[in-house]
Amino acid sequence: MESSTVTGGGSSRREATRQKLYEAAVTLIAEQGFSATTVDEIAERAGVAKGTVYYNFASKSVLFEELLRHGVGLLTASLREAAEQTAKEGGGTVDALDAMVRAGLVFIERYPAFTQLYVAELWRTNRAWQSTLMVVRQEAVAVVEGVLREGVERGELSDEIDVPLTAAALVGMVLVAALDWQSFQPERSLDDVHSALSRLLQGRVSGAR
Template sequence: MDSSSTRRQNTRRRLFDAAVTLIAEQGFSSTTVDEIAERAGVAKGTVYYNFASKTVLFEELLRHGMELLTDSLRRAAEESAERGGTRVDALDAMVRAGLDFISRSPALTQLYVAELWRTNRAWQPTLTRVRQSAIAVIESVLREAVAAGELSPEIDVPLTASALFGMVLVAALDWQSFQPDRSVDEVHAALSRLLQGRVSGGIR
């Protein structure tokens, strides 16, 4: 990667960080490009050089963030498999990876959850696609677990994958907002017990 590409990536990252913080604080409509530029420490023209509009910036922010989350889930499953774990162990590792990601990016996750249900937004199709990409990673592990006899063949894979994804998002946001004194280990342990009891159903 050449230096100009590295600079552009760094600039986009600063703009993403500035935008997610401001929008989480005051909402999308109330946040201006001038404010994003000022918070990022760049000229206003730099924002438009990298993004056609504030809407495009926000859409790219949400897409990029959720792709990072998906990569974290996929990597957790792969590393669990490399250690010789079962597919249920891989699901548990994905739960932990999701919690770790959200603990590092709570504002981004909060924005994603809030915007996912607003179907009149310009970026809603993008959010739907990145959501499905994340859920597809979970579905893949669930199908492997069913095929290996680790989970019951009666499991509704698509719905279970969506439920697991939603469980991690909502539990993590609840933890960050209302139970911040808890450690990530405590939250993971609680969700792990739920996963083992409800999804694996004692089949392991």
């Protein structure tokens, strides 16, 4: 998802191979789903021998789980940074939410395949990586919940809002709007999408103005 030496341990050659495998896997699985994607395909697209896949990952499922962790890590970091940046600049809670919406959109524009795959797997039950997904989802939603809660404490948001539900709804709004944008109206700009969501977020929908 990004060429960087994330873990201190691995040699950079190995890390580069894993990176190529992540990139190959993410698009294939997003398009076809996990089960329909074969290890041979992943290896081929990564330009690597099949044996290399198994040298680097214990199994197909493990490759997938590590891919999930990797991707959501990037998203969470990005959301957190947006919120902190806004706070540093003295913006209010609504500004922070708005910044996070934008950060979400930027992420999805950059990694559409990952987002697609995440949404497709998130609500499945009885799958091997269920627990990984739960953890990883909670990390991301928690960032939004944190901002909402702080907004309520500071009196900038109504104290009647239901923090977990509102956080889920906001995340969903961004996810679905962005995926729809990518799939069905790719000609629209990120700013278009952002301002439509901003308007909804700030309750500037009703009222003729």
